[in-house]
Amino acid sequence: MKDDIIIRVISNLLIPFIQLYALYVLAHGDLGPGGGFQGGVIFASSIVLYVLVYGIDEGRKRVSQKITDVLNSIGVMIYGGIGVACLMFGGYYLQYGKLPLGDLKEASHLGIYGIEIGVEVTVAAVMITIFFEMARRGND
Amino acid sequence: MIIDFILLFFLVVSAIAAIRMKDLLSTVILLSAYSLIMAVVWTRLNAVDVAFTEASVGAGITTVLLIAALSRTRRWEGNGQREGFKSSKLFDSHSLLSFIAVLVTGAVLVYGTLDMPDYGDPDAPSHHHVAPRYIKGSLEESGVINMVTALLANYRGYDTLGETTVIFTAGTSVILLLRKKRAQ
Numbered sequence: 001m002k003d004d005i006i007i008r009v010i011s012n013l014l015i016p017f018i019q020l021y022a023l024y025v026l027a028h029g030d031l032g033p034g035g036g037f038q039g040g041v042i043f044a045s046s047i048v049l050y051v052l053v054y055g056i057d058e059g060r061k062r063v064s065q066k067i068t069d070v071l072n073s074i075g076v077m078i079y080g081g082i083g084v085a086c087l088m089f090g091g092y093y094l095q096y097g098k099l100p101l102g103d104l105k106e107a108s109h110l111g112i113y114g115i116e117i118g119v120e121v122t123v124a125a126v127m128i129t130i131f132f133e134m135a136r137r138g139n140d
Numbered sequence: 141m142i143i144d145f146i147l148l149f150f151l152v153v154s155a156i157a158a159i160r161m162k163d164l165l166s167t168v169i170l171l172s173a174y175s176l177i178m179a180v181v182w183t184r185l186n187a188v189d190v191a192f193t194e195a196s197v198g199a200g201i202t203t204v205l206l207i208a209a210l211s212r213t214r215r216w217e218g219n220g221q222r223e224g225f226k227s228s229k230l231f232d233s234h235s236l237l238s239f240i241a242v243l244v245t246g247a248v249l250v251y252g253t254l255d256m257p258d259y260g261d262p263d264a265p266s267h268h269h270v271a272p273r274y275i276k277g278s279l280e281e282s283g284v285i286n287m288v289t290a291l292l293a294n295y296r297g298y299d300t301l302g303e304t305t306v307i308f309t310a311g312t313s314v315i316l317l318l319r320k321k322r323a324q
Contacts, residue, residue: 025192030284033188035292037303041196048204069315076308079301094297097281109283112293119304126311127201133318134208 011053018046026120030109036116040123047128056135068125068132075122082114144184151177162217168206175199189288 022043029035051059083094091098096111151174158170175198182191257264274287274295282290292300 029289030286032286033192033288035189035289038192038196041201045196045200045204048201072308072311072315076304079304083297083301094301096294105280105283107283108281108294112282112284112289115293115297115300116289119300122304122308122311126307126314127205129311130205130314131208133314134205135211 007053011049015046015050018049019043022046022120022124026116029116030112036119037123039116040120041127043120043124044127044131047124048131051131051135056132060132063128065132068129071121071125072129073122075118075120075125078118078121079115082111082118086111144181147177147181147184151181163215164210164217165207165215167217168203168210171206172199172203175202189286 022039024039025034025042026036026039029039047059047063050062082096082099086095086098087093089098089100094111094115096108097104099107099111101107101110154170154174154177158167158174161167161170175194179191179195179199182188182194257266261267274291278287278290278294279285282294284290284294
């Protein structure tokens with residue numbers, strides 16, 4: 001579809017805003033609806049849009065297989081790692097209040113941000129991976 | 141009030157149409173429409189977090205992934221019946237039997253809902269168990285204004301960790317199953 005100038009221009013315009021919106025959803029998960037899961041899905045959909053317009057090979061140049069494979073597990077590791085960090089500072093697993101980041105309220109707020117980032121990374125990477133692997137018809 | 145009935149009507153129509161459709165691409169689009177209507181219903185019920193998830197996951201990425209899956213299989217549904225079975229008498233009695241079974245199960249379920257508290261009833265048991273504790277304490281204990289986020293990430297952090305692991309497992313399985321096929 002990349003020969004169609006309307007689709008190309010509109011998607012080029014939209015993709016950065018979709019990605020910015022995904023980060024907004026992540027960052028405002030504590031104030032309004034949203035969070036890591038929704039933000040990750042929205043971020044993945046911007047990559048899907050890019051692939052739909054420019055094709056799989058061009059998409060893989062932007063988001064390489066290696067990066068998504070690594071990010072798949074990095075997100076879960078961030079989540080689990082914050083839990084282990086809580087253990088190390090004398091709390092229970094995932095007891096964010098024990099993190100040395102200020103008082104109880106602030107520490108758990110930042111801990112929740114941390115795990116939301118982990119969720120966002122994993123969800124976005126997995127959705128992108130599934131889409132790339134599913135839509136790989138022309139090549140195999 | 142009237143908009144709830146309109147939404148319910150379109151919900152039922154899109155669900156039945158999705159079942160009846162032989163063109164699987166149309167089915168996927170109808171399911172996407174179903175999710176979108178469902179997102180509006182969640183918003184009407186003031187469950188904006190669920191509505192957001194339904195809109196982005198149900199109506200958004202699921203549709204794309206199902207269409208991608210269709211590109212690997214076929215677009216048209218096969219009739220799915222064994223040969224010579226379609227118009228025989230036996231099949232008709234089978235479908236009649238299953239219709240009765242569905243009807244009875246549905247009646248039992250509707251009967252079960254009669255015991256449930258009314259919508260928005262402040263005396264409902266679910267509003268007197270842990271909910272008051274969360275409403276009072278979640279801001280102090282988690283520092284997060286959105287109570288849903290506080291619940292998901294703090295009080296039920298293990299649940300969310302499990303969900304993230306499920307997503308990770310799904311991604312790993314897709315890599316293992318589909319990438320191997322490509323290398324052969």
